[in-house]
Amino acid sequence: MTRILVIGAGLGGLTLAHALVRAGLDVRVFEADDGTGERTQGYRIGLAPPAMDALRASLPPRLYDLAEATSGSLTGPGLLFDERLTLLSSDLPGPEESRAFDRQVLRQVLLGELGDRVAFGKRLKTFTDDDESVTAFFADGTSATGEVLVGADGGNSAVRRQLVPEVQLVDADLCGAMGRTPITERFRELVPGRGTMVKGPGITLMLGRMEFDREPSEAAAELVPGLSMPRRESYVRWVLLVPPATVPAREDARELVLDLIDGWHPDLRDLIGSADMSAVGRSKVFDRPMPPWPVSRVTLLGDAAHQTLASGGNGAMTAMQDAVRLSALLAEGRDLLEALEHYQHDLLERGNAAVEVGKQALRRFVPVAGEAR
Numbered sequence: 001m002t003r004i005l006v007i008g009a010g011l012g013g014l015t016l017a018h019a020l021v022r023a024g025l026d027v028r029v030f031e032a033d034d035g036t037g038e039r040t041q042g043y044r045i046g047l048a049p050p051a052m053d054a055l056r057a058s059l060p061p062r063l064y065d066l067a068e069a070t071s072g073s074l075t076g077p078g079l080l081f082d083e084r085l086t087l088l089s090s091d092l093p094g095p096e097e098s099r100a101f102d103r104q105v106l107r108q109v110l111l112g113e114l115g116d117r118v119a120f121g122k123r124l125k126t127f128t129d130d131d132e133s134v135t136a137f138f139a140d141g142t143s144a145t146g147e148v149l150v151g152a153d154g155g156n157s158a159v160r161r162q163l164v165p166e167v168q169l170v171d172a173d174l175c176g177a178m179g180r181t182p183i184t185e186r187f188r189e190l191v192p193g194r195g196t197m198v199k200g201p202g203i204t205l206m207l208g209r210m211e212f213d214r215e216p217s218e219a220a221a222e223l224v225p226g227l228s229m230p231r232r233e234s235y236v237r238w239v240l241l242v243p244p245a246t247v248p249a250r251e252d253a254r255e256l257v258l259d260l261i262d263g264w265h266p267d268l269r270d271l272i273g274s275a276d277m278s279a280v281g282r283s284k285v286f287d288r289p290m291p292p293w294p295v296s297r298v299t300l301l302g303d304a305a306h307q308t309l310a311s312g313g314n315g316a317m318t319a320m321q322d323a324v325r326l327s328a329l330l331a332e333g334r335d336l337l338e339a340l341e342h343y344q345h346d347l348l349e350r351g352n353a354a355v356e357v358g359k360q361a362l363r364r365f366v367p368v369a370g371e372a373r
């Protein structure tokens with residue numbers, strides 16, 4: 001039976017693992033992190049209908065039901081305010097039918113039923129590839145051999161660095177300060193629809209609601225008993241896109257944002273001031289569109305192949321589509337290298353297009369040079 005080694009238990013790698021299990025293929029996932037503790041990588045993501053289709057096609061039905069139950073609405077108008085909360089528009093363009101997911105909750109759902117197919121504390125260092133098999137070597141001194149190796153290890157992918165070394169990850173000259181604030185009636189009114197944008201002089205603050213349809217730990221206990229799930233209250237996620245020059249290294253995002261929005265409406269300042277988690281992150285992009293590489297038993301998936309700008313909001317969706325496509329091609333039973341060549345072709349077309357869409361979307365969020373507001 002084809003044994004597939006997946007490097008990285010992120011949103012794309014785990015979706016792939018489920019799709020492969022569903023197709024009857026043998027898969028093992030190797031994750032560098034020691035566990036599933038919370039990361040500050042964005043708190044919440046929006047998934048458009050093609051991502052929901054990919055999840056539905058990959059997950060066991062009860063896990064898909066849990067994913068849906070723990071998601072939240074992203075419908076209603078997109079609002080635009082100035083910094084004193086004067087309404088400028090209630091008609092901002094945006095996706096109509098997406099669903100909001102808390103990242104950590106979604107990752108717990110995706111880990112469901114994979115059991116010991118996922119190994120933690122396995123940081124890939126290097127791999128070797130010959131005509132018969134591929135072997136992954138990990139930082140803890142262990143190794144694993146299989147027939148295919150999939151680099152689903154994110155934007156700074158070790159697999160991509162070895163496979164396509166000419167592609168470099170570079171600074172996108174964009175910094176996002178972000179945080180999570182427990183929702184209250186007062187804060188809910190700031191984001192009645194799918195999102196709210198506040199444009200101050202030279203600064204854009206984006207607010208998004210993560211209001212769970214059902215509290216995740218309660219929904220999990222009922223729908224997938226035994227699945228580990230954190231208790232989580234609904235919150236407002238806020239993001240301020242800032243030029244990196246304004247951000248000292250390791251600055252607390254809340255303090256940084258409060259400084260930048262001095263004089264803004266008290267509701268906005270209180271929202272930021274009562275954040276329970278905050279972080280600053282720099283956006284990275286590849287220095288060129290991903291080129292084809294010689295087809296072998298090693299391939300890429302998700303951000304490892306197409307690092308989209310966070311603000312583009314389509315990276316997870318694209319990774320999940322990659323997963324569905326790759327598992328379908330591997331399950332067809334055709335010649336392995338032919339299947340991987342086919343996949344690479346699709347991946348590059350879809351991935352490079354998604355990166356472009358992400359760049360275009362950025363113009364909606366950050367002021368373009370010379371525009372005051």
Ligand SMILES: Cc1cc2nc3c(=O)[nH]c(=O)nc-3n(C[C@H](O)[C@H](O)[C@H](O)COP(=O)(O)OP(=O)(O)OC[C@H]3O[C@@H](n4cnc5c(N)ncnc54)[C@H](O)[C@@H]3O)c2cc1C
Nearest residue numbers: 008010011012032042046124153154302303310315316317
């Ligand atoms: C702030 C922000 C907001 C975003 N919002 C959205 C959104 O609304 N909608 C959307 O579709 N996308 C969004 N994205 C993009 C989305 O998060 C990514 O595109 C998506 O997570 C990519 O999935 P992935 O599986 O390729 O990588 P990841 O989810 O990053 O997973 C990679 C995994 O590989 C592991 N790993 C790394 N190196 C190694 C190694 N050497 N060995 C073993 N394991 C390793 C990592 O620990 C991680 O678990 C956002 C991104 C950011 C930063």
